[in-house]
Amino acid sequence: MPSEQAPATQTAIARHTNVLNNILEAVGGTPCVRMNRVPQDHGIKCEVIAKCEFMNPGGSVKDRIGVRMVADAEASGRIKPGDTLIEPSSGNTGIGLSLSAAAKGYKMIVTMPTKMSQEKTIVMEALGTEVIRVPLVAYDHPDSLISVAKRLEAEKGYHLLDQYANPGNPNSHYDGTAEEILAQCDNKIDMIVIGAGTGGTITGIAKKLKERLPNIIVVGVDPVGSILADPSAPAENTPYQVEGIGYDFVPKVCDRQYVDRWVKSRDKESFDLAREIHAKEAMLCGGSSGSAMWGVLEAAKDLEAHQRCVVVFPDNIRNYMTKFPDRNWRIEYGLEEGEITRPTYNQLEKRVKELEAKLAAAAPAAGGEGKTKAFC
Ligand SMILES: Cc1ncc(COP(=O)(O)O)c(C=O)c1O
Numbered sequence: 001m002p003s004e005q006a007p008a009t010q011t012a013i014a015r016h017t018n019v020l021n022n023i024l025e026a027v028g029g030t031p032c033v034r035m036n037r038v039p040q041d042h043g044i045k046c047e048v049i050a051k052c053e054f055m056n057p058g059g060s061v062k063d064r065i066g067v068r069m070v071a072d073a074e075a076s077g078r079i080k081p082g083d084t085l086i087e088p089s090s091g092n093t094g095i096g097l098s099l100s101a102a103a104k105g106y107k108m109i110v111t112m113p114t115k116m117s118q119e120k121t122i123v124m125e126a127l128g129t130e131v132i133r134v135p136l137v138a139y140d141h142p143d144s145l146i147s148v149a150k151r152l153e154a155e156k157g158y159h160l161l162d163q164y165a166n167p168g169n170p171n172s173h174y175d176g177t178a179e180e181i182l183a184q185c186d187n188k189i190d191m192i193v194i195g196a197g198t199g200g201t202i203t204g205i206a207k208k209l210k211e212r213l214p215n216i217i218v219v220g221v222d223p224v225g226s227i228l229a230d231p232s233a234p235a236e237n238t239p240y241q242v243e244g245i246g247y248d249f250v251p252k253v254c255d256r257q258y259v260d261r262w263v264k265s266r267d268k269e270s271f272d273l274a275r276e277i278h279a280k281e282a283m284l285c286g287g288s289s290g291s292a293m294w295g296v297l298e299a300a301k302d303l304e305a306h307q308r309c310v311v312v313f314p315d316n317i318r319n320y321m322t323k324f325p326d327r328n329w330r331i332e333y334g335l336e337e338g339e340i341t342r343p344t345y346n347q348l349e350k351r352v353k354e355l356e357a358k359l360a361a362a363a364p365a366a367g368g369e370g371k372t373k374a375f376c
Helices: 007-015 062-075 092-104 118-126 145-156 168-184 200-212 267-281 287-299 327-332 345-362
Strands: 032-034 047-052 084-088 107-113 130-134 191-195 217-223 261-265 308-313
Touching: 032 168, 047 168, 062 092, 062 168, 084 092, 084 145, 092 107, 092 118, 107 118, 107 145, 118 130, 130 145, 168 200, 191 200, 191 287, 200 217, 217 287, 261 287, 267 287, 287 308, 327 345
Parallel strands: 047 308, 084 107, 107 130, 191 217, 191 308, 217 261
Antiparallel strands: 032 047
């Protein structure tokens, strides 16, 4: 490498030493970065290292399973380019699979609850995916994201890769994410904190880390309102706004035996911490990264200065530009005091629906000519 190159240029070149064949080859290999202000400001003594999964090409940890599940299905002869894939997702797996689908020539359909951000739909549509919005209902309700995807699989012959049961989900982390963390941390890790949705990330990483570092403490983070931390407890009907973590059933890929301790998270602390991470660490992560940080503050408070805690930051602020980073949204959801100065996307959508209902009621009963298209 020519010596006249600046150190920053040399680092950038070292990361990608050759031309990649397609963008899927850029998935993974995310940096581990020391946190210098947030843990310290909350009294944490140990070193805290963030695994920055928000730096994947599609913006999340789920790009990894998008690559892996498609590659595994191709290797087994189950799918071939031109086929149609379908997947239920809170959005990031949808984006990850859409990356693979776009780069390799598959048609992609994603079922996603209305709770999840419009930004995720826009990214998936940009990748050529059809997004079907479904209500946020119990996983076994006929209208749930999973039921609708399974129905379309059966009726239309689409291929469901099924992140909830597909071994490629945890395996991508066992083979990839965990190996990267071990190498980047030089095998020195005392605790790791990871949020759980399907549980694929925590299962795959924890399994490998426990094989290599038997004394490591694995901490799972689960929002209040989800049953993953304690499936025996009666289900609570506590809605939460953080996207991607928590479920009302334990997915097959979530192997709880690898989790030593669970921390429950709430919206307020999660979003406040995510914003602190943006402002003090310059890491542009999503809301579930704030939940994971809450897990660090709870679980790592007794670790000593010579110890090290790794935390996984799963996705990017880009997914939420009209949501928690926007003060108006936080006020709308009671997470901050103040006056709304600009209507949020949610409010505009609600207004349009109300106006549509009024017009439909006023229009002649038969044709429904009063119905408008949103934002006409
Ligand atoms: C933003 C975000 N955080 C965390 C997770 C949890 O990952 P996993 O499904 O591997 O448990 C997801 C999963 O979709 C996610 O989208």
